[in-house]
Amino acid sequence: MEQIETLVIGAGAVGLAIAATLSEYNDVIIIEQNSRFGEHTSSRNSEVVHAGIYYPTDSLKTQLCVTGKALLYKHCQRYHVPVHKIGxxxxxxxxxxxxxxxxxxxxxxxxxxxxxxxxxxxxxxxxxxxxxxxxxxxxxSTGIVDSHQLMLSYLNKLSEHNGHYVSNTQFISAQFDGLQFIVTLNCDGELFNIKCKTLINAAGLFAQACAQKIDALAPNYIPALxxxxxxxxxxxxxxxxxxxxxxxxxxxxxxxxxxxxxxxxxxxxxxxxxxxxxxxxxxxxxxxxxxxxxxxxxxxxxxxxxxxxxxxxxxxLQKYGSQDFIIQDHTTHGVAGLINLFGIESPGLTASLAIAKLVTNMLKLK
Ligand SMILES: Cc1cc2nc3c(=O)[nH]c(=O)nc-3n(C[C@H](O)[C@H](O)[C@H](O)COP(=O)(O)OP(=O)(O)OC[C@H]3O[C@@H](n4cnc5c(N)ncnc54)[C@H](O)[C@@H]3O)c2cc1C
The missing domain is CATH 3.30.9.10 (D-Amino Acid Oxidase, subunit A, domain 2)
Incomplete structure (x- = not known):
């Protein structure tokens, strides 16, 4: 069975930012169920680089939006991603x-x-x-960005660091043996198993469905959608x-x-x-x-x-009131090597690189 350090589920802006960042430290594969990356929320948004005005001060949204905005502008300059600080x-x-x-x-x-x-x-x-x-x-400091080019730049960074992107590949389930995950994937209609030490669930609107298929994760850690x-x-x-x-x-x-x-x-x-x-x-x-x-x-x-x-x-994650991003590691759910991202609504595009940095820190790679 093939073995990899890190498997990222979902090639939207957030999964791609995480895979690109982790590839600086680790072997990474990112899988996408569709034939093209970013076809869900990451290509169906306002493409605004948010300043970080609206969210409660101690929220992850604020923290990750404000730092993400700075990281995003820098990244766009370096990778020639069309962006305009239009205000x-x-x-x-x-x-x-x-x-x-x-x-x-x-x-x-x-x-x-x-x-x-x-x-x-x-x-x-x-x-x-x-x-x-x-x-x-x-x-x-508010701007607009080309979200497709941004995702493409994350893919380019991933391949610069020898990471892999595989499309038409759906996460089906994962069994945790206490040390690593045996992950079952559906690649173009064929089931296939791969082992990984770190499993990152960045499946956006499908994150809850993926989390339900991870045997070691207690259901009470999966929020409503x-x-x-x-x-x-x-x-x-x-x-x-x-x-x-x-x-x-x-x-x-x-x-x-x-x-x-x-x-x-x-x-x-x-x-x-x-x-x-x-x-x-x-x-x-x-x-x-x-x-x-x-x-x-x-x-x-x-x-x-x-x-x-x-x-x-x-x-x-709820119908009423303000809500924050949920990014869980083992300190929350007790499963070593598993990171779940739930409720990554706006400003997820702006925050994508800061989310990636947080995940890197959670995995103690930096
Ligand atoms: C209307 C709207 C407007 C927004 N406007 C802004 C904005 O202006 N600025 C901003 O910063 N943010 C904005 N956002 C938020 C931003 O778009 C999202 O936070 C961000 O795109 C989320 O990216 P993601 O990678 O988490 O999810 P997604 O883009 O949904 O990616 C998840 C990927 O996982 C894949 N996947 C799912 N299940 C599986 C599986 N089992 N196996 C393999 N792959 C799987 C999916 O196919 C998908 O490609 C907006 C959101 C919305 C809805």
Missing amino acids: KVLISSNEHETAKLHTLVKQAKNNGVSDLQFLSPIELANRAPQTKAVAGVWSP HYCKGQYFSYQGRHPFKHLIYPMPEQHGLGIHATLDLAGQLKFGPDTEFISHLDYSPNIKAKTHFVNAIIKYWPQLDSERLQISYSGIRPK
Whole structure:
């Protein structure tokens, strides 16, 4: 039976960042069930490099977003990944929201994001033209990144260090013998066993399903999973925005905000909808909700130019309240060499390299 030091399940941005980083120290294989990497959440998101403003100060999300952002910008420069520190404007549309904006600025400062600035009315009109805002805050460290090129750069780093990426290979189960895992994989329809000392479950929306197939892991360490769909509408034609425009956050997401891709295409979203099955199909009925949300801050929206686009699904661990990433090692679940990543929703793309660094530290490789 083939033996490897580390097996990573799932070639999304997070699994690839982990595999690329661990390959500096170790033999690594990363497997992907699909024929191409990153086809789930990692290619169905806003591609925003988040500053780290919103999350509670002592959360993993804050810690990993703030350090991940710096690591990501550095990595993108080194690997020539298209990225643009385009900046974003957070806007409030009434006095109540302005109070929330002040709270967010304080929150950001506590999180180590001390570059936010309140904009004067003239600056606000320049940075967020045509918007109906009573106050605005500028976040200069927010950016946009090409998520596909980012994942490709992680793959390149992995192969530079002689790590391996195998597609069309599905994790089926793992038996732990106290020292290592005997992992069963389905490679293009054929079952195959491989031994590894370290098993990293970075399967995103399938992380809970994979965890259930690891015999030594007690079920009480596997959190519930709720699919929360986020849909986007793209805006055809000319628009006045050069920066990202974010209204005040909603309960399960950051609100229907305006983002740009690296080609300058404007899109709006994502909204939030809990669904029972993994289903990315677009829902045109959401258009009215989008129009109502957007005209609150951009009254000149031409709704005819809004076209239904793609959707992504957040791996929520609960339906209500804020939640953090869960990254478990043996100190939590008692299984030596096993790391599970659950609930890696936003800002997982931004945080991917910091998550990889945390996993490296958990494995005491550094
Ligand atoms: C609507 C939306 C908007 C977002 N916007 C942003 C943003 O602007 N900025 C940001 O930083 N973050 C954002 N995020 C979060 C970010 O996209 C995710 O945190 C990140 O992509 C998660 O990556 P991942 O590798 O954990 O998961 P995934 O990308 O889902 O990858 C998991 C991989 O595992 C594979 N897999 C699953 N099961 C198996 C198996 N049994 N065997 C082999 N392979 C398997 C899957 O096929 C998949 O390719 C957003 C998320 C959503 C949903």
